[in-house]
Amino acid sequence: MNISTKVMGRLARYRALLTDYFPKEKTHIFSHDLAAMMGLSASQIRRDLMCLGYFGVPRYGYEISELVKHINNVLDASKLHHVAVVGAGNLGRALMTFLESRRATLKIVAAFDDDPDKANRVLNGVPCFHMDLVEEVVKRDDIRIAILCVPGAVAQRVTDLLVKSGVKGILNFAPVPIRIPVGVVLEEIDLTSALERVAFFTNNRANAPKEKRHADR
Amino acid sequence: MNISTKVMGRLARYRALLTDYFPKEKTHIFSHDLAAMMGLSASQIRRDLMCLGYFGVPRYGYEISELVKHINNVLDASKLHHVAVVGAGNLGRALMTFLESRRATLKIVAAFDDDPDKANRVLNGVPCFHMDLVEEVVKRDDIRIAILCVPGAVAQRVTDLLVKSGVKGILNFAPVPIRIPVGVVLEEIDLTSALERVAFFTNNRANAPKEKRHADR
DNA sequence: TAGATTGTTAATCGATTAACAATC
DNA sequence: TAGATTGTTAATCGATTAACAATC
Numbered sequence: 001m002n003i004s005t006k007v008m009g010r011l012a013r014y015r016a017l018l019t020d021y022f023p024k025e026k027t028h029i030f031s032h033d034l035a036a037m038m039g040l041s042a043s044q045i046r047r048d049l050m051c052l053g054y055f056g057v058p059r060y061g062y063e064i065s066e067l068v069k070h071i072n073n074v075l076d077a078s079k080l081h082h083v084a085v086v087g088a089g090n091l092g093r094a095l096m097t098f099l100e101s102r103r104a105t106l107k108i109v110a111a112f113d114d115d116p117d118k119a120n121r122v123l124n125g126v127p128c129f130h131m132d133l134v135e136e137v138v139k140r141d142d143i144r145i146a147i148l149c150v151p152g153a154v155a156q157r158v159t160d161l162l163v164k165s166g167v168k169g170i171l172n173f174a175p176v177p178i179r180i181p182v183g184v185v186l187e188e189i190d191l192t193s194a195l196e197r198v199a200f201f202t203n204n205r206a207n208a209p210k211e212k213r214h215a216d217r
Numbered sequence: 218m219n220i221s222t223k224v225m226g227r228l229a230r231y232r233a234l235l236t237d238y239f240p241k242e243k244t245h246i247f248s249h250d251l252a253a254m255m256g257l258s259a260s261q262i263r264r265d266l267m268c269l270g271y272f273g274v275p276r277y278g279y280e281i282s283e284l285v286k287h288i289n290n291v292l293d294a295s296k297l298h299h300v301a302v303v304g305a306g307n308l309g310r311a312l313m314t315f316l317e318s319r320r321a322t323l324k325i326v327a328a329f330d331d332d333p334d335k336a337n338r339v340l341n342g343v344p345c346f347h348m349d350l351v352e353e354v355v356k357r358d359d360i361r362i363a364i365l366c367v368p369g370a371v372a373q374r375v376t377d378l379l380v381k382s383g384v385k386g387i388l389n390f391a392p393v394p395i396r397i398p399v400g401v402v403l404e405e406i407d408l409t410s411a412l413e414r415v416a417f418f419t420n421n422r423a424n425a426p427k428e429k430r431h432a433d434r
Numbered sequence: 435t436a437g438a439t440t441g442t443t444a445a446t447c448g449a450t451t452a453a454c455a456a457t458c
Numbered sequence: 459t460a461g462a463t464t465g466t467t468a469a470t471c472g473a474t475t476a477a478c479a480a481t482c
Contacts, residue, residue: 012410021393038394058440058482081416094311102409169419176238177255185418192319193229199298201402202386260451275458275464
């Protein structure tokens with residue numbers, strides 16, 4: 001089965017919703033109910049769930065515990081990943097706190113920063129090292145994924161260093177696009193442009209894309 | 218001209234790149250150079266720029282200052298927006314610092330939090346109020362956009378309050394989807410699922426979507 | 435049984451890419 | 459002029475939605 005980035009992202013969100021924010025006493029859910037909660041169409045939910053190899057029952061819907069179990073199977077096929085936060089400024093430190101312990105399979109094991117004052121201390125529960133030690137620590141701790149929160153001006157340089165050190169996946173919050181070699185996975189989140197996007201559509205209703213709050217049929 | 222969310226987001230990124238991270242001495246740029254820097258195709262760049270009403274010159278490319286001016290015209294048609302950060306935890310405070318002063322047209326004028334210790338103080342340069350004052354302050358300061366950084370469990374309740382108070386656009390970082398009425402603009406950024414997405418594709422190369430680093434022809 | 439919901443296929447929609455005439 | 463690059467159209471690709479037979 002070939003799972004696209006979009007489907008994969010939605011599966012993660014279905015799981016989060018069902019495990020963390022759903023009444024424990026409910027055992028089953030219909031595609032249209034999940035759709036309503038997610039702000040998607042029921043068709044899309046059903047299509048997404050097709051990749052799981054788990055099937056609901058007409059009239060009863062999907063059994064939540066089974067559904068979550070199958071999403072786990074697909075998503076966490078990858079076992080435990082060690083993650084590093086690179087750039088321990090405000091954003092980097094906030095992400096350490098926010099992302100740590102959300103997923104058992106993703107563990108933030110190190111932070112890196114240029115600032116000598118931050119090196120060799122524990123910041124937000126994560127040991128912080130000087131940027132000079134990236135290669136050493138990445139190899140030593142088998143760090144596969146980096147969350148990049150450095151200033152735009154050094155983003156590409158730091159990326160090259162991370163890739164050279166063996167990092168295989170990067171989540172980039174720096175405000176510039178970075179280039180990576182084939183074989184490395186990249187996800188870019190541009191916070192500034194996300195805010196600008198909201199602002200733009202906020203009083204340009206004429207341009208606003210149509211709403212996406214559907215019901216089925 | 219009808220500009221999609223995607224095009225709009227890319228225009229914002231072109232502008233950021235050209236204004237903040239591009240050598241000052243260069244006056245012109247070709248579509249394929251911008252494409253290489255952004256990790257996109259030249260075709261896509263040219264198509265995106267079509268909505269600007271500004272035209273490049275064959276053989277000379279696009280004049281950067283003019284290009285930026287036209288992107289400004291389109292993107293900031295909306296003039297100044299007042300923005301509030303709702304939920305002044307680690308993430309909220311980091312975003313205050315990170316997003317403030319990035320765009321002259323977007324000004325963070327208030328933060329809100331449930332914690333009485335945070336109320337009536339200035340946090341990261343932004344005056345913080347107790348959540349009880351949302352309606353009053355939003356109206357008083359004409360706040361149009363909210364950056365939502367509250368825990369998932371209260372996200373919908375807080376959203377309803379914001380919308381009732383007159384907020385027209387929401388950038389949601391809470392880890393659950395929220396529902397909004399027609400007429401309000403919503404952008405959701407799920408940080409946890411973004412990280413999970415990187416992790417998933419990081420050692421599932423078979424599933425990885427194809428790379429996107431093209432050249433033209 | 436009758437009615438509701440599923441899995442899946444076909445149709446639609448939108449976004450990206452390729453191609454190329456125009457043009458500097 | 460010749461060659462490179464543009465704007466724009468047509469072709470392709472991928473994602474979403476609609477429709478419906480299967481089925482509980």
